[in-house]
Amino acid sequence: MPNPNRTKPQLIQLLHIARNKLQMDEHVYRQNLQAWTGKASSKDMSIPQLEKCLAGMKRLGFKPVFKGKEPAGKPELQQDQLKKLGQVWTQMAAQGLINNPSYLAMERWAVKQSQHLNNGTGIQKLEWMAPIARELIEQLKRWHRRLMLQKLGITRSNASYSQVLAQFQLQFDRNEGA
Structure with missing residues (x-):
């Protein structure tokens, strides 16, 4: 408030x-x-x-x-994991790679994606994700990488997430300045 x-x-x-x-x-x-x-x-x-x-x-x-x-x-480790997930999600929205930047949309994505990481049972709230947090974050980063490569027009790449992010941002900044 x-x-x-x-x-x-x-x-x-x-x-x-x-x-x-x-x-x-x-x-x-x-x-x-x-x-x-x-x-x-x-x-x-x-x-x-x-x-x-x-x-x-x-x-x-x-x-x-x-x-x-x-x-x-919450415990610090879980808090850090939630922050990282939120930062990647917000960055994807800022880059125009996802349509809905809301916390609720991120939570819906996490629930859906967590099913195969949690023996078929999806987490119901992000706060409950501690046992599968690392895999969920890495999954979001892989999706983010695929979307960035797609937008860059690259079909195959061995570049890491950080390398693709840097390349995408360089292109994004160039286009913003034009």
Whole structure:
């Protein structure tokens, strides 16, 4: 729920804290901002847009901790896995590779994909994915790689996920600048 007492500088500071806590690199951070508001810089945003970005960061696993309170939440390992899954999903949306960037859409995808990773029983919530998290993240990255290669017009490649991501981003940046 948006806090009406927060100022623009406070919201920008919270976004930067969220970025650091989520261990999000600069490029992914800017793509997330762009996907959520159409603006790649928090300084160019209005307070409602900053609140929208903060809500997006919370969906990716950011939990603001205020003085005097202990952070409540899941075990750190599971939290990191949820963050990674959310970051890849958001990046795919920012690149135009998927149509629905919402947390619910990601959860639906995970439930469907988890069936063959969990002895035929799909997980019902992302928070329950700990036993199959690594495989689920790798599966999402493989799908992301295939979509990027397809959009690049490459039918076969031995390049790693990171290499394809870098190549795709180079092409994506070139097209944005044109």
